[in-house]
Structure formats: structure tokens, C-alpha cells
Amino acid sequence: MPITVLHNEKGVFRVEQLDGTEGWWYxxxxxxxxxxxxxxxxxxxxxxxxxxxGGLTVFIADFDQNGTLEQIACQATEEGHFPVHEIDNLxxxxxxxxxxxxxxxxxxxxxxxxxxxxxxxxxxxxxxxREVRSAVLWNESGTLKLQPLPRQAQYSSVQAISxxxxxxxxxxxxxxxxxxxxxxxxxxxxxxxTGCLCFTQKQAKDVNFASCRPLNWKGQVRSIxxxxxxxxxxxxxxxxxxxxxxx
Numbered sequence: 001m002p003i004t005v006l007h008n009e010k011g012v013f014r015v016e017q018l019d020g021t022e023g024w025w026y027x028x029x030x031x032x033x034x035x036x037x038x039x040x041x042x043x044x045x046x047x048x049x050x051x052x053x054g055g056l057t058v059f060i061a062d063f064d065q066n067g068t069l070e071q072i073a074c075q076a077t078e079e080g081h082f083p084v085h086e087i088d089n090l091x092x093x094x095x096x097x098x099x100x101x102x103x104x105x106x107x108x109x110x111x112x113x114x115x116x117x118x119x120x121x122x123x124x125x126x127x128x129x130r131e132v133r134s135a136v137l138w139n140e141s142g143t144l145k146l147q148p149l150p151r152q153a154q155y156s157s158v159q160a161i162s163x164x165x166x167x168x169x170x171x172x173x174x175x176x177x178x179x180x181x182x183x184x185x186x187x188x189x190x191x192x193x194t195g196c197l198c199f200t201q202k203q204a205k206d207v208n209f210a211s212c213r214p215l216n217w218k219g220q221v222r223s224i225x226x227x228x229x230x231x232x233x234x235x236x237x238x239x240x241x242x243x244x245x246x247x
Contacts, residue, residue: 001025002130003043003137005144018144023131024157031163031172033136033200034207041137041144042174044158048132048151051187057081061124063116064094072112076128080111086186134158134176136209149174149198152212156180156193162224162232167199174198174209177221177234195221195234217242 002021007014027044034040046052055076063070070093074081083090087107091098097115101107113121133148134157148154157178166173175197180190195217198209223235234242 003144003146018137018146021131021146022128023133024129026157026159026178027161029161029163033163033172034138034202035171038139040139042149042161042163043135043137044161044176044178045134046132046157047134047178047190047193048154049156049192050132050190051183052084052129053132054130056084056129058127059112059121059124060127061116061120063120063124064096065120070094074112077111080113082108082111083115084187138207149176150209150212152196152214153198153209156190158193160221160224160235162226164226166197169200171200171202171207173200175224175226175232177217177224179220181220181238193221194218215244 002017002019002023003025005016005018007016024046025043026046028041030039030041032039033042052073057074057076059072059074059081060069062068063072072090073084075084087104097107100115101110131146134153135149136147137144138147149158153174153176157180158176159178159180160176162175163172164175165171166175175195177193177195178190179193183189195215196212197215198212201208201210217234218236219239220237221234222237225233225235227233230245232244234244236242
């Protein structure tokens with residue numbers, strides 16, 4: 001989904017969606033990052049270091065008309081949408097495909113448009129991945145402006161965020177963690193994230209996060225709790241809770 005804002009207008013919510021932000025968003029935290037008196041947002045996404053980039057489209061429909069919806073992820077090209085799934089897995093899901101393409105070579109050269117009926121393609125729900133970067137959403141008089149986080153924050157997914165003034169300069173800094181091991185082997189699991197601390201720097205009206213320090217965390221970080229300025233508790237999926245002290 002795109003990032004979505006619900007405006008409370010006298011008890012009725014008006015929905016606003018940010019164009020081009022359809023992504024795999026995992027976490028949102030808010031703080032006044034630039035010191036202008038309103039709340040900005042840090043949004044954790046899947047990151048740039050992954051198999052699935054922009055142009056990934058998921059089609060959802062009952063392609064083989066057996067009463068069950070199938071989800072097929074594809075990469076968009078000029079020739080059509082090519083499934084990213086292995087042929088054997090897709091054949092188990094939809095045995096009808098074996099009648100059209102028995103050889104791996106034939107399957108590799110066939111976009112989804114040639115694998116399933118045109119009527120199914122026309123009626124399928126399409127979900128497209130357009131933005132993979134974790135980002136800051138700057139609040140400019142109620143309008144959110146997206147700015148990608150530094151490259152160090154894009155090595156893996158960001159699934160946990162803590163916004164605190166760790167260097168005590170008056171501005172909240174960004175403490176980020178993530179990773180995801182649940183990918184199939186052919187896609188490669190997300191394990192390049194070691195946690196990072198990005199210090200908020202302000203010069204005149206410009207704010208950046210030029211200084212990001214790796215933290216050498218291990219595992220799939222799912223929660224970060226800052227107990228005080230020096231003590232940080234990190235929750236690891238399928239692992240032990242870890243405690244760190246910030247200098």
C-alpha cells in the first residue's frame with residue numbers, strides 16, 4: 001500500500017494517500033525532527049538491498065478457476081510480467097500450466113499474459129511495489145514530503161525505530177533495526193542490517209542524517225525500547241532480548 005494519512009475532520013476521517021509510495025512498510029514513528037514545532041515521521045521499508053525492486057507486481061485472482069485465489073508475483077518488463085516463482089512451485093499451485101509449457105526454457109520466456117486466460121488478467125487485483133526505501137516524511141504545514149534515509153539505512157529492511165536525542169543536541173536521532181530471514185533461498189534472506197544510529201544534523205533550515213553509525217547487532221530486530229539516554233533494549237525475533245548501553 002502507499003503511505004496513507006487519515007485526517008480527522010470533526011469526527012469523520014478523510015483518507016489521503018501519498019502518490020508513488022506503494023511499498024513494504026513495516027514501522028512508523030513520529031517526532032519533531034527539525035525543531036519546527038510539528039511532528040515528522042520516520043517510515044521503515046524493505047530497503048534497496050533485496051531481490052524485489054521497483055516494478056514488482058503481484059496479481060491476485062482465481063487463475064485456474066478452482067475456487068481459490070492465487071497470488072503471483074511478477075517483474076514488469078516491456079514484454080510483459082514475468083513470474084519470479086520457480087516453475088515447480090507454480091505448477092504445484094496451478095497444474096493447468098503444465099499443459100502449455102512443459103520445458104523450463106519455454107516457461108522462462110513466457111510472461112504471465114501468455115500463461116493464464118486474458119479474462120483472469122483483466123479481473124485480477126494488481127499490487128505494485130513502487131518505493132523500497134526507508135524514509136523520513138517531513139511535515140511541511142500539514143503536507144508530507146518524502147526524503148530517503150542515507151544509504152546505510154537501506155542495507156536491509158527497517159522494522160523497528162526509536163527516535164530519541166542520543167547525542168543531546170536538542171534534536172531526536174534515529175535508531176534503526178530490522179532484517180528478515182523468511183525469504184526462500186532463491187531470493188536470499190535479508191541479513192545485511194546490523195542496526196544503525198543516524199544523528200540528526202541541522203544547518204540553517206536544512207536537516208540531514210549524514211552521520212550513521214553501524215551497531216553490529218545480530219538477528220531480526222522487531223522492537224527497540226530506549227529506557228533512558230544510555231540503556232537500550234532490543235527485541236530479536238526467534239532470539240534473546242538484548243541490552244545495550246549508549247556512550
